[in-house]
Amino acid sequence: MEISVTVNGKTYRHNVPPRLLLVHYLREQLNLTGAHVGCDTSQCGACVVDVNAQSVKSCTMLAVQADGAQVTTIEGLATNGAYHPMQESFWEMHGLQCGFCTPGMIMSATALLQRNSNPTDAEIRHALEGNLCRCTGYENIVKAVRHAAQQGRAGSNGSMHQGAKPEVPESAEELEHPRRDDGVPEKPETVGDWEGENAGVDETTPMGQGGM
């Protein structure tokens, strides 16, 4: 099916199979791999993105349902090279360890502050109940959200879409991960069917729920 989706301000047109999940569309077709898949029962929240200004678990939505939508992913949160205050706060407060839950956590936390710019700790914990983190014990995540809320109130009347210039204690080259995984080419942005030409079965069973 033909869809048109605006992701992080850029509009894409693709022919996608009806059963393709939004998270797989973002990750495989658009190569936006910030949204992660951590479960197959909509529990973990690693896949959270914004769809039409609503936090959505992108594993629970089909790509075709996003036709015509405005989507923001973790990759679209920083503006003009400046981290979003929530990204800053997670960094500052050590709100992440392995980082796998982090994109979803930051997206959900950002949405919380849009609804409630001054949440209590209990409200923060409650609002993040759809996002699981196995590393941090949540202590520093709560701290990071609280910090971002404080920053937001101190700064530009609470608007969380206002990117603050990051303090840059690290040189640009350090921001690059010194890794050695060669042979990992960027997937070109193509119009095509991610399932391959011969995709013969046409059900809407999302992968992962097939399980065993």
Added chain:
Amino acid sequence: MAVADQPTRMFGQAIKRREDPRLITGKGNYIDDIKLPGMLHAAVVRSPYAHAKINSIDTTAASQLPGVVAVFTGADIAQEQNPLPCAWAAGGVQNNVNTPRALAVDTVHYIGEGVALVVAESPYIAYDAMELVEVDYEPLDVVVDAEEATREGAPQLHENAPNNIVMHWTCGNQEAATQAIDSAEVVVRQRIRNQRLIATPMETRGYVARYDAATGEYTEWMSSQAPHVHRLLLAAFVLGIPENKLRCIAPDVGGGFGAKIFVYAEMAALLYAAKHTGYPVKWIESRRENCQATAQGRDHITDLEVAGTRDGKITGLRVHTYANLGGYLSTIAPGIPTTLYGRMVSGVYKIPSIFVDVKGVYTNTAMVDAYRGAGRPEATYAIERAVDLFADEIGMDPAEVRRRNFIQPEDFPYDNGLGMLPYDSGNYEPTLDRALELIDYQGFRREQEEGRKNGRLLGIGVTSYVEVCGVAPSKWIGLMGEGWGAGLWESANVKVHLTGKVNVTTGSLPHGQGHETTFAQLVADELGVPYEDVVVEHGDTQGTPFGYGTYGSRSAAVGGTAIYKSVSKIKEKARKLAAHMLEAAEEDIVFENGKAYVRGAPEASKTIQEIALQASVAYDLPQGMEPFLDETTYYDPPNCTFPFGTHICTVEIDPETGKVNVLRYVAVDDVGNVINPLIVDGQIHGGIAQGLAQALYEGVVYDENGQLLTGSLMDYSIPRADMVPHYELDRTVTPSPVNPMGVKGAGEAGTIASGATVSNAVIDALSHLGIRHLDMPYTGEKVWRAIHQQ
């Protein structure tokens, strides 16, 4: 030198992590983010039976589905590959090692064991094709409980393991313990269960394998805590190829907690699939598979007997444990309930007579291996419950009983008589005092007494723990009957380039611990270069020196020390070269804060950058000196390290619902010197959450048919943000004498202490109702029933 010139030490500073910019922007590179040209996708067909013979597998229909490239069975792969190895045959396991193959060949031993591998053009097609693989199973009798499995007439899993026993292992002194118990004023006996857990890293496992037919070389990207070990075990044991024909690469790893230490069937199956399809093949584990087929933790049934005097001295301890190891032996499974559990059950106490008896058992369940703390949470739970039971029996305050039995500072190095290495250093009482003060122990006891009059169920639980980490000495783990199949040192290479910039490569493998930051802090200090100039690399067997990886809280103590030593070697060479450059005698050269100078004349110094340049261009080097500053260390420490501490928490139980509410949680840990407090505190937080979750929420449930009832995050309840409390941390610092930095290790401490702490608090809240013990997890239902049965 003016004071203003003194650079600030990075060691001990809570600087934010350099890993984070990529991770907070969605630019991390996890296993599922890896895409190779032509890459195919695999899915594993898994057994729905816990114990069954495989009569036949029909792959015809699956193979014919458009988009399916190949379907492999266990019989195919067995022609080319051996079973996975067990690398730690501790506790006398010899003739009855049974390990899994890439796919089962004729019998399955637990739900979720792989029987076929489908390879297709997309994961969706692979999942579709899985449904079309027809397997004819003949179900066999099932046993899931470790104690039952050892009984006469129980279903037998493996021919070479009568009564399903993997090993029967003991330590300590049986005679002395018997005598202590038989002659004691007080003896307390209790059966306790340490339930089975699923590690549940938020990133499941996943692998991408590639084979180059022209060179015969394999590459495998893997979500792994130990890529070098995986290369060695897969190449040498499973594939029977030289290890230089296999390259293993761990990209960013989304948590491990032990579960990614092990060699897994899918690693081997993917290598086979890549070779036989001719294309790279990716497999990403679903959460359901992670619940079924990734190695799990704990699962002990333990009978405790503790003996002592009415004035609070513990005189004897006898422990009998059934350790459920699952359907096969996972990579280091036998070492966990023996060396890392049995030899640590004495905890922080000086107990004259101890005997530990452990039976490792096969059952029709997923394999059990190391999970955060690995043996030590089980040991801590056993001894800390024992101490509380004893305190309750003699009517003494449990904090006081602990104080009366602590190993004293002058006792170190301390030999606990169980074949453990000597505890390196410790001073336990200050952690207890500080924790009691922080929680206002006496105040809470008064509140508890008042509250009880009004029907409130308030409890306070104390745990003082010690753990063994920085696990290494090869000669101990290898030679002294521990059965470890290799050394257990760690490696590091440090290079100072021509420009003075530094590259560090380490055999450690961070998966959330922030090594890129802490190791750079360490090098910046020791070498006197700016922190920004140091880059830390890891994870690729091509380009990093062989190392054993990250687990057992060993990276700072063992991996960090390897770096420290490499830097020391570089400084030594720099001193020699500086002597040549300054035309001075080598013994007069001081190297300090990145500068070498003649003692007493710091104004005429050579910086490390100048020295690196000279070493690199090599126009003018002293006689016999090789160019370049480049040093490697393989560091095998003389001992493990033994962090310790005291955790206390307070709880209130709702008498109407049985729901446990944690009021406060205080942790005072001593992990030796701390390189980065921000990171160490984060490790403690996460650790506490996992042990607390064991106490309150988590537990694997198999029914009598071996069906896994906790097979997804809907049924297996890892905590959400609103299910855990705020943690109040403090620390004391007792440096380790084992390594030059005095560090011990912090990754597991929280988990080791918190399960027992919450347990003791919950039982304390119910003790006036006559409840002596309950097993974790303390779900509302369990607690409510206990209250209402009284």
